[in-house]
Amino acid sequence: MLCSFEVMESLAEVAMEAWCASQGLPVATAKQKFGDLSFGNSQEEGKGKSVLNLYHYFNLETCDEEPCRSHADPGLLTVLCRSTEPGLQALHPLKPGGAPGQPAAYEDSWCDLEPMMDALGQGEEPHVPFLILVGETLERLSGGWHPACLHRVQPSVVPNRPRFNMAFELRPRCNVWHPWSELAKEQDPNEEKQRRGMVDER
Secondary structure (H helix, E strand, O other): OHHHHHHHHHHHHHHHHHHHHHHOOOHHHHHHHHOOOOOOOOOOOOOOOOEEEEEEEOOOOOOOOOOEEEEOOOOOEEEEEOOOOOOEEEOOEEEOOOOOOOOOEEOOOOEEOHHHHHHHOOOOOOOOOEEEEEOHHHHHHOOOOOOOOOEEEOOOOOOOOOEEEEEEEEOOOOEEOOOHHHHOOOOOOOOOOOOOOOEEOO
């Protein structure tokens, strides 16, 4: 289990570095400010907030509810491995949001994700595909440019066949409510070290 955590955590770190590079942001600074405590040579004490979740969907034929309703994960990124049964669906974003209160626009139809993962895992050198979902924190940090991934899990095609999956959620070391352009501004040493309501380090 520890090995799985380390592998998925490493993937999340690489994904965060790639996002920083695509936006022209300083990787080391972003990881130090918003990454998990395990990133880099952090001198902060305490436990990181990132978690490895193990999911067991019973898929009972007698249950009418969705195994997992539509939602977006709260953290920066979520790394998913291929589940034992298909059922994961997502909505493709059509248009990014922006300012608070201006959510992104999504397609109306749900897309099945496991078939795409299976296709990516095949070829001359088969490999294990992983899926990375954008979370609500990264949506805020990017100013809405990268919409959070709305996803859900549908019942198994075969009734009563359980579904197992594992997900690593990369969560920031502090709460983030505003985009990087505001959070990373250099402030005068005589001013407050933080602007109220921008970063909550509790």
